[in-house]
Amino acid sequence: MRFIFKTDYDQDIRIFKHSGYWYSYSILLLVLAMAPFVLGNYLQSQLVFVFIYATVGISLLILVGFTGQASLGHAAFLAIGAYTSAYCQQHGVPFVVYFPLAGILTGMVGVLVGFPALRLQGIYLVIATISFGAIVEEILARWESVTHGNEGMKLRTLELFGQAVPRDSPGFYFLCLAVLILVILATLNLLRSPTGRAFVAIRDSETAAKSMGIDVAAYKVRSFGISATITGLAGCLYAHKLSFISPEMFTLLLSIEFIIVIIIGGIFSLHGAVLGAIFIVMIDPFLTTLKDDLPGMIGNLVHVFGADVPTASKVQDQAASIASAPGLKGAIYGLIIVGFILFEPTGLYGRWLKIKLYFQTFPMYKAATFKRQKTYVKSERNR
Amino acid sequence: MLDFIQQLVSGVALGCIYGLIALGFVLIYKTTEVVNFAQGELLMLGGFFAFTFIALLGLNYWIGFALAVVCMAAFGAASERFVLRPVLGSPQFSIVMATVGLGFFLRSVAGMIWGTDDLKIDTPFSTGVLRIGDLVLAHDKLSVIVATAILCIALYLFFTKTQLGTAMRATSENMLAAYYMGIPVKTVVSLTWAISAAVAACAGVLLAPITFIHSNVGLVLALKAFPAAVLGGFGSIPGAVVGGIIIGVIENMAGFYLAQGWKDVAPHIVLLTMLLLKPEGLFGHIGRKKV
Amino acid sequence: MSFLVAENISLQFGGLKAVDQVNFAVERGEIFTIIGPNGAGKTSIFNLISRFYNPTSGRLFFDGEEFTSAPPHRIAKMGIARTFQNIELFDNTTVLSNLLVGRHCHATTNLVQELLFLPAVRRAEFEHRFRVEQVIELLDLEPYRDKLISGLPYGVRKVIELARALCSEPKLMLLDEPSSGLNVEETDDMSFWIRDIRDELGITVLMVEHDMNLVSRVSDRVLALNYGRELATGTPSEVQSHPEVVAAYLGT
Numbered sequence: 001m002r003f004i005f006k007t008d009y010d011q012d013i014r015i016f017k018h019s020g021y022w023y024s025y026s027i028l029l030l031v032l033a034m035a036p037f038v039l040g041n042y043l044q045s046q047l048v049f050v051f052i053y054a055t056v057g058i059s060l061l062i063l064v065g066f067t068g069q070a071s072l073g074h075a076a077f078l079a080i081g082a083y084t085s086a087y088c089q090q091h092g093v094p095f096v097v098y099f100p101l102a103g104i105l106t107g108m109v110g111v112l113v114g115f116p117a118l119r120l121q122g123i124y125l126v127i128a129t130i131s132f133g134a135i136v137e138e139i140l141a142r143w144e145s146v147t148h149g150n151e152g153m154k155l156r157t158l159e160l161f162g163q164a165v166p167r168d169s170p171g172f173y174f175l176c177l178a179v180l181i182l183v184i185l186a187t188l189n190l191l192r193s194p195t196g197r198a199f200v201a202i203r204d205s206e207t208a209a210k211s212m213g214i215d216v217a218a219y220k221v222r223s224f225g226i227s228a229t230i231t232g233l234a235g236c237l238y239a240h241k242l243s244f245i246s247p248e249m250f251t252l253l254l255s256i257e258f259i260i261v262i263i264i265g266g267i268f269s270l271h272g273a274v275l276g277a278i279f280i281v282m283i284d285p286f287l288t289t290l291k292d293d294l295p296g297m298i299g300n301l302v303h304v305f306g307a308d309v310p311t312a313s314k315v316q317d318q319a320a321s322i323a324s325a326p327g328l329k330g331a332i333y334g335l336i337i338v339g340f341i342l343f344e345p346t347g348l349y350g351r352w353l354k355i356k357l358y359f360q361t362f363p364m365y366k367a368a369t370f371k372r373q374k375t376y377v378k379s380e381r382n383r
Numbered sequence: 384m385l386d387f388i389q390q391l392v393s394g395v396a397l398g399c400i401y402g403l404i405a406l407g408f409v410l411i412y413k414t415t416e417v418v419n420f421a422q423g424e425l426l427m428l429g430g431f432f433a434f435t436f437i438a439l440l441g442l443n444y445w446i447g448f449a450l451a452v453v454c455m456a457a458f459g460a461a462s463e464r465f466v467l468r469p470v471l472g473s474p475q476f477s478i479v480m481a482t483v484g485l486g487f488f489l490r491s492v493a494g495m496i497w498g499t500d501d502l503k504i505d506t507p508f509s510t511g512v513l514r515i516g517d518l519v520l521a522h523d524k525l526s527v528i529v530a531t532a533i534l535c536i537a538l539y540l541f542f543t544k545t546q547l548g549t550a551m552r553a554t555s556e557n558m559l560a561a562y563y564m565g566i567p568v569k570t571v572v573s574l575t576w577a578i579s580a581a582v583a584a585c586a587g588v589l590l591a592p593i594t595f596i597h598s599n600v601g602l603v604l605a606l607k608a609f610p611a612a613v614l615g616g617f618g619s620i621p622g623a624v625v626g627g628i629i630i631g632v633i634e635n636m637a638g639f640y641l642a643q644g645w646k647d648v649a650p651h652i653v654l655l656t657m658l659l660l661k662p663e664g665l666f667g668h669i670g671r672k673k674v
Numbered sequence: 675m676s677f678l679v680a681e682n683i684s685l686q687f688g689g690l691k692a693v694d695q696v697n698f699a700v701e702r703g704e705i706f707t708i709i710g711p712n713g714a715g716k717t718s719i720f721n722l723i724s725r726f727y728n729p730t731s732g733r734l735f736f737d738g739e740e741f742t743s744a745p746p747h748r749i750a751k752m753g754i755a756r757t758f759q760n761i762e763l764f765d766n767t768t769v770l771s772n773l774l775v776g777r778h779c780h781a782t783t784n785l786v787q788e789l790l791f792l793p794a795v796r797r798a799e800f801e802h803r804f805r806v807e808q809v810i811e812l813l814d815l816e817p818y819r820d821k822l823i824s825g826l827p828y829g830v831r832k833v834i835e836l837a838r839a840l841c842s843e844p845k846l847m848l849l850d851e852p853s854s855g856l857n858v859e860e861t862d863d864m865s866f867w868i869r870d871i872r873d874e875l876g877i878t879v880l881m882v883e884h885d886m887n888l889v890s891r892v893s894d895r896v897l898a899l900n901y902g903r904e905l906a907t908g909t910p911s912e913v914q915s916h917p918e919v920v921a922a923y924l925g926t
Contacts, residue, residue, distance in 0.1 A: 009800050116655065116658065116659050122475050123617065124613065126418070127609045128655060128658050130606065131651035134648070186789045189795075194781035196788075197771055198775070200771070200775075204763075204764035204766055205764055208758065211726075211746065211749070211755070212750055212755075213749070213778050214775070215747040216747070256483055256487075322495075327491035327492070327598070330487050330488070331487070332491075333484070333491075334489070334491065335484070336484070337487065338466055341477050341478075342466070342470060
């Protein structure tokens with residue numbers, strides 16, 4: 001385990017705690033910089049989705065993970081960002097203007113949602129955000145003069161300083177990467193300053209936060225605003241990546257998908273948002289491969305274990321029909337969520353930390369180090 | 384006027400379905416403080432089971448109904464045992480997401496087993512109508528209302544008159560204390576899930592003649608049942624049913640008298656207004672944390 | 675006028691009078707203790723001063739200024755910090771960041787500065803950390819600086835709560851049962867610290883306490899309550915021998 005001598009306060013404040021961070025993150029950045037020139041079109045485009053999902057994941061981490069305010073309405077924030085961009089683009093506003101505008105407008109809506117949310121907690125907030133999402137979805141479908149209703153809206157190619165940046169070009173890839181990195185840096189800055197600590201304080205004990213001079217209401221609204229702003233920015237990129245948006249793309253299911261991102265990644269650290277985004281985006285190509293190859297593999301396996309050829313091919317057909325069943329993806333999503341909450345509540349990043357600790361403390365590692373504390377149901381009815 | 388009464392009755396019938404789903408939410412919330420987002424999927428599964436027994440196996444309607452309810456009760460208890468119990472005690476949001484995951488899973492699997500078409504069950508109530516003067520009321524809607532009333536009375540008697548019901552209420556007041564008093568808390572929690580799954584199954588079967596059964600029916604209805612449960616004050620059983628009926632009537636009236644689009648939004652607007660003005664709901668109560 | 679004045683404050687929950695027409699005045703530099711049997715309304719008075727509850731009637735003054743209707747988060751800025759009976763720490767963070775939250779009322783930076791982490795924020799952070807380290811030093815919390823709260827024993831958490839309150843550099847400290855759940859040694863330490871807080875840091879202390887031994891060791895004056903009403907005020911020995919107080923504790 002690395003031991004760090006602490007000699008000044010700066011060491012505690014720094015984002016990169018020691019030189020190891022510099023090495024590993026420079027290498028990561030280098031790999032990401034080379035990726036679009038090495039990878040095929042499909043994988044590059046998947047990576048762009050990873051960046052966008054990770055950006056939304058970080059916005060959710062700020063709200064859910066750090067401030068402790070649940071939300072199942074982030075698809076609506078994404079939609080507001082996306083539609084703002086589409087509308088502005090159609091009216092000849094340049095990207096440098098409507099990109100921040102998408103963020104600001106969504107942030108303002110977020111603040112508006114934040115005010116009623118002040119009085120709500122836990123489950124009530126979840127339900128209220130679901131309702132908010134449903135209302136936004138309906139508005140998008142009905143406000144035809146602006147949103148073109150269910151026909152949806154097409155976006156032209158993004159233009160940055162007179163240069164076209166097509167949605168599958170390396171340029172767009174780097175734009176999304178830059179946005180993600182800036183959002184991460186800003187969030188890290190926030191977390192090491194009074195506002196970030198106030199968020200965490202509100203999550204852990206509102207009573208104590210109040211008595212320490214934190215204006216709980218103002219900070220909750222702030223958290224909603226920041227989270228919505230980031231999601232709005234991501235919405236702008238999302239709209240450009242898809243080049244076509246319509247109301248039925250921003251349903252509750254998308255909000256749930258975003259929550260899955262942070263649950264899978266780990267709800268207590270920014271790494272979680274990125275890891276979760278990789279997992280969620282990459283599960284699609286993985287399933288496709290599985291769908292193509294697995295039935296054959298099962299058939300062969302059955303054959304190896306002594307079944308005759310007709311039985312083996314029958315099994316193979318059976319497997320193929322299950323694999324191509326329309327609802328398979330949903331079932332796998334469901335299993336993943338339940339599985340993670342049951343067996344890996346700290347997410348992928350938590351697992352990584354455990355593996356790291358195992359090697360750092362190698363012969364001394366106790367299996368019980370991370371044993372989950374069993375607690376009785378804690379009442380949240382009293383507040 | 385006649386239109387109004389007609390709309391009112393079908394609103395109440397729809398509301399009863401919402402109320403029954405909300406009842407399931409409330410039962411589970413009261414004992415474990417978990418909101419079961421898979422409640423709608425339990426309703427859907429109940430409908431599919433009934434379809435299997437009645438339409439596919441050709442059983443008598445009532446036998447099929449009873450079998451579906453019993454199967455769903457067992458299913459509810461099983462999902463509590465294998466999905467919910469291991470995560471009890473972790474943050475509420477994680478538990479909620481676990482039920483969301485369960486819902487996802489059930490929806491997809493049901494779609495894979497029973498296909499994605501709309502299914503129909505022939506019931507004794509499917510066709511008949513009741514005429515009072517010029518008023519024509521369909522039997523299927525009336526059956527829902529009557530059945531909801533019967534279920535509510537049965538549940539009320541169960542919770543107030545039987546020892547088990549009292550044990551369940553005690554558990555919902557204070558789980559730890561109930562445990563110390565020798566109440567088998569785990570069994571009680573399983574039983575709660577069984578009951579709310581059974582209630583959902585009843586709703587599913589009753590709903591079958593009105594809207595067809597398909598794998599997404601649960602999600603659509605559950606989204607409307609949340610406002611119902613909140614309106615009645617999460618945690619109050621009569622509140623859930625009353626809230627459901629109010630939401631159902633509002634939705635139907637909005638669909639009939641207002642422009643297109645209001646029908647689906649109206650319950651959510653009612654919910655948000657309610658949360659702003661009176662977050663504890665019509666019958667609810669929110670305690671205060673002691674410091 | 676005295677430092678902290680409660681003028682005829684009452685608090686009513688429905689039909690229950692938790693606090694009934696209580697008057698007291700805490701002088702600057704004093705250790706003032708409120709005692710009374712369970713349910714006497716001691717913590718309710720604290721919650722009134724922290725503005726968690728609104729008094730049904732009466733007025734509150736601090737340093738000559740009325741704060742009867744100030745919002746709760748203003749209280750820390752005015753210079754009143756408190757601890758809680760059942761420990762309200764931020765469980766999933768480190769001791770250091772808990773203490774830094776105590777510095778929140780001295781935060782000077784705004785959101786934009788913080789998002790960019792401008793030099794002003796860094797300077798303010800240095801200042802906060804300097805103060806926090808002083809408190810850590812005072813209360814011997816060095817071994818726990820980077821530990822998570824959730825893994826610490828009860829006695830240590832109690833001290834951390836005291837430390838967090840101290841970090842806000844208060845003028846008045848409200849201690850709600852500082853010795854509850856502590857063993858004899860820890861209680862001893864606590865009594866020394868309470869004296870130190872007053873003698874070295876010049877902070878006025880108002881506390882609620884059950885341990886009469888601790889009360890008579892540290893407090894200058896004592897207020898005894900029963901059923902929300904004032905029974906007696908005076909030095910510890912005066913109050914302890916007051917017939918009504920004896921009756922309230924021993925029953926009649």
